[in-house]
Amino acid sequence: MYSAGDILTAVSEPHRADAAFRSPVERSLIGDHPTIVKLRALVDRVAATDATVLITGESGSGKEVVAHAIHSLSARNRRNFVAVNCAAIPHELLESEMFGHERGAFTGASTPRHGLFATADGGTIFLDEIGEMPLQLQAKLLRVLEDGIVRPVGSDRSTRIDARVIAASNNDLVAAVKRNAFREDLFYRLQVVPIVIPPLRERRSDIPLLVEYFLDRMRERLPGRDWTVTREAMVNLWSYDWPGNVRELVNMVERLVIMCEDSIIDIELLPSNLVNGGRMAEARIPATLGENGVNLNLLVRELEGRMINQALTQTSGNKQAAAKLLGLKRTTFAAKLRRCGVIAPSASNEADDS
Ligand SMILES: Nc1ncnc2c1ncn2[C@@H]1O[C@H](COP(=O)(O)OP(=O)(O)OP(=O)(O)O)[C@@H](O)[C@H]1O
Ligand SMILES: [Mg+2]
Known part of the structure; x- marks a missing residue:
């Protein structure tokens, strides 16, 4: 059975920008690699506008982090950031989840309901895995993007909604457009500002920094504990291909901390596919x-x-x-x-x- 939790992957608390701290994007979008430095500058510029953004990048590369950073740095940061995973919602329910419905609009619609666009009014809606959106809904989304007017399913009333749209895809939307699985007009409308996040293996120099950042987060969660990664272990972490990108690295750091009996994270703790290049040799x-x-x-x-x-x-x-x-x-x-x-x-x- 499908539940509301599957749909609304996140409605975050409005963010309080505080000049006394490093900017939120500094804290969440970690990296010194030139591509990430450029990405942060782009995020800053984009946050100052209401332009629609299309973020592409492999799974786990940080698309949601970037979307959230744009919202947090924008003037909309006191309102909701609503993340919708288009792939996790059954196609027949996606429209009503996004735009809401009237009572009796379809079997089971016993009460009227606001859609996620309405929840994101004044804030940002993040349409994750947009490539999975059914074609007929793509046409409706395009209209919403064009005129800012949302019509709930089964309703003849339209409401003006001011939600900034950020979309993300980890598959190649250009190829989907070519196969007619994604509307070309919507594609261009979404990528007013395209943001491409490089895979972790193309910015390996950030791995030590990310490892240290995730260890810091573990230190906060487990006060009094501390860990040091040996140079040999770090060389191996750094050489690995990371097909699951930063998410795989986060999970690996957590696993290493759990497995580590003393405070030294050494090469013996690493899984064999990670030692000496692992999958890199393929x-x-x-x-x-x-x-x-x-x-x-x-x-x-x-x-x-x-x-x-x-x-x-x-x-x-x-x-x-x-x-x-x-x-x-x-x-x-x-x-x-x-x-x-x-x-x-x-x-x-x-x-x-x-
Ligand atoms: N540059 C970064 N700095 C710090 N943490 C990061 C960075 N990039 C990604 N992460 C972390 O890695 C994990 C995956 O990031 P995120 O969910 O944004 O990836 P994604 O591209 O949306 O993945 P998917 O395609 O699977 O939805 C999260 O825990 C996130 O906090
Ligand atoms: Mg994501």
Whole structure:
């Protein structure tokens, strides 16, 4: 049986912006990698407007964090942030959940009900997994976006609603548009401001920072306890591919803290698929090029990144030794490191820091 909790994944408390603290986005959207620094600047700019935003990124990469940050930094932050997971709601109920219904609008609608758009009035509505929205509802959403008017199911009355829309998708909406599974006009209407969140493996240099941040959160939850991650364990965390992105990392930190008997998080605690590159060793070279072909530059860059990571893991972060393993000059290796966005964990025996 489906419950209201499945639908309303979150209606957050209005946020109190307090100049005495670091900005909310600083606290929640952690990262020093250039892509994240740029992302934070974009979030700041977008928060000052009411523009519709489309966030794309792999599962667990931080789409909801970004949506929430935009809301928290916006003038709407005293009103609701309503998150709707379009994939979790049965198609036939999604319309009434979003726009509300009149009594008797359909079997089981014994009382009239406000929709989530009404709950988000004055605030922000976050339409997660928008690619799962049925086509017929996409047309209705487009109309709401165009004129700001919501009509509950079974009603002939329309209400003006002022909700800022942020949508997110982890699948390729462009491909869905091509297959006619997603309306092209809605796609363009949503992505007034497109925000793309890179997967964690493309910003590995943030891994130590994120690990420390999540450990801090564990320290708050378990006062009096403390943990240190050994350099070898960190090198392995840093080299892993993180297919589940930041969410997988959060869960891993929690698991390591639970498994850790003393205060040292060492390599023995890591699951075997995470040690020495784990899944990174799996080739991702496609068997056939398929209809859409491949992006050779991207593939080559990814392979390069993986080889560099592997070499650094094997040499415990010693760049000079890693360059030698790959048959590269020190300077060429350093240039590739910078291009891949890889920042090696500092090695104690390292002579080179170019
Ligand atoms: N940059 C970040 N800084 C701090 N925490 C982050 C960051 N990115 C993601 N997280 C944390 O990682 C987890 C997953 O993030 P989030 O729910 O935003 O991902 P998502 O892209 O919406 O995932 P899904 O596609 O599965 O819905 C959350 O616990 C979130 O707090
Ligand atoms: Mg999400």
